[in-house]
Amino acid sequence: MADEKSISVEVVYRGIFQKTLAQRICRSIVLASRKKGHTGTAFSRYGDSPERNGVPAKQFAIVAVDEIELEASMAKYEPAVVDISVAVDDTLVKGVESWAWYGRQPIWKPIREGGTLLVTSEKTPGEIVAQSDRTPKPYTLGIVPGGASFAGLWVYKDDHTDYRVLGALAKVAPRWLPLEAAKQAALDLAKGDRSAAASVQYGYDATVLRQVGAGEGTDGHEKLQFTKPGWTTMRPGIVVDARKPGQRNPQYKKYTARTQRPVVNFDTCIKCTMCWLDCPDECFEVTPEGHYEVVYEACIGCGICAQVCPVKDCIVMVDELKFADNRDRWQDWKKDRGAYNTWFEKVSGVPADPKAAAPASAAGGDD
Amino acid sequence: MVVDVKTRETSEVETEQLATGCEAIAEAIRLADVDVMAAYPIRPYDGVMQAAAKLIANGKMDVEYIVADGEHSQFEIVKHACAVGSRVFVGSSGVGWFYAFEAIAVTAGLRLPVVAICGNRALDDPGAFGTEHNDSLAVRDLGWLLPWAETAQEALDLALMAWRVGEDRRVSLPVAIGLDGAFLTHSQHIVKIPTQAAVQRFLPKFDLGDRLLHPDNPITIAPQVDQDWLMEIRRQNDHAMRQALGVIREAHADFKTIFGRGGDSPFLDEFMTEDAEVVVIGQGTLSLPMKVAIRRLRKEGHKVGLVRLKWFRPFPTEEVVRSLGRFKAIGVVDRDYSFGSPFYGGVLYNEIRSALYSQASRPAIVGFIAGLGGREIEQPMATEIFEKTEAAARTGLPAGDVCHWIGVRE
Ligand code: SF4
């Protein structure tokens, strides 16, 4: 808690892709604070397992002055309130929905009033606040420079994200993680490689802090909240309503698993049905003309549609933070093709007309 | 549930047969108009397989009879058939029952009223075929209803009760009838076979309601859940088990009206207990040697009796406590073991001790483990059981903190 006796940190990450990263950060928090004689524990939220690709998940580190204080802070297995939350992918600030029946939670939800949110990002603090839910409580936002580090279940990309985050933590919680202890722990973890300590120093120096006041943030994200049923209101026999054909799950939408979203060029689409067939989440709806539009509430951003589409740049994967809502886009195209295509070029960075020259900036796409 | 209760069938429309416990169960399958049964041979359950196959071959019964590749598939088949609305029957014995264990656990969790028999036999190794109750008892905590039959007649009657109670929407739980291997599964007795019409009055059509798995009723059964759901699901099963007691009482009353059998209590069968000071309690075919011993001991002036427990799950705590509180001492005979349990007693012994713990009048309780692996409980053993229980009646409560193995060579 926020008192002097212990500190709790959560790491919010993309399931599978950042599992090892989150684990390394949480372990290094405990090991670094141990250098100062503190004790601690690191653990993952059991309910996240088995993890799903990209689905937001959490791990925790709790550090305390002694075992008694540690036990007191650990009495709740999943801390409802944390001092610091670390989001290791900036698209997570649009809110998190775990695979369980949690609805969508604002990124700052468990952070105590006056606590800290660290985000690894190449964006400005302003851009991050603009995509975070409007907050009722003030907190400090810290941007740890760097893109999201993604790897797999069995591989780890050793790009020092963990050390940079440790440096940022030394900056915001020096009482628990003094810079020297953080560096020493990084050196231990990196088996003496001095560059690890340098990355801690870099995270410490380069992290930009900004106060976020109560009332800042967006109201644009969907409120997806539920009341969990009791044993008398739940259907007996472990039965839940199935989706009827054409219906989508209103209780689990999965779009917070997305870091990029597919944007479709309806003018170059040859209506081959490949995207519709191969999308693992059946996100495509057929339009009256036989085009395929993405239902963004259901899309997890896996990119398969962009890979199978036979037409170059017809489906382009675009950074999720460029979008403020989940509205279907085919209506826009239907209304005004020219305006749609201008928008398409702007967000995707590829020309809407394949015969035209490429626009100046290329911001993504899947070749 | 609407049941058309009419007066008892006249004896002309009730037939008699000389049948084993297994054959009596096969008759119940026919009478209940079971849709699907799945089979895989293991002794002594397989007597039902043979008897049912014979009824089908003779054109007397029409049932989907599926021979599985093992007990796990066997129990999965009926679970799924039940979910799509079929009345089902299944069964096994000993380690075969254990091989189906995963399916057995989920069947209760899913609240699917599968009716099974467990032909009770020793768990291999060592390979042995005789009665032990540990196979049935292994599922005691999972939400299966567990009645035990004493005779072939009761096997048939309990099977009809099983579909009626299990399929009742207030319960909707599977039932496993315990049949003592050899003593009951393989010995023939005169059994009254009711008419189909009478059975139809007792047993309404199986209706899962809105839980029926059908294209017109799109549902998902058994999705992955986490801690936010699981406890409520368990609590629902707990509630269903609590409801079962009342549903059994109702069904028993209807059964008596329609068929004229079943005794006073659905849960307990008491023998010579009116003036008894010391009684023995147990399940299944134990009553036979005990009744013989009681008649003999009574002639010698001993005030002894027998209480037979008919339903182990749901445990009829109220009835058990009311009945047993009247006696000075109770001997609990377990045809099972629970190694390392309190006082090294059997399963029934510890359940009965637990039920009586908070009672004002508590008899001394002595545990006996006897007749394992189908070993006969011979008269000298029965005498020893009563003698030790009578001794406890004189010494009082602490005498119960022991459990005796009866008829075991030193
Ligand atoms: S990225 Fe494409 S394939 Fe993947 S879920 Fe979204 S629409 Fe479907």
Ligand code: SF4
């Ligand atoms: S895969 Fe590409 S070309 Fe084919 S229907 Fe989908 S968007 Fe059109």
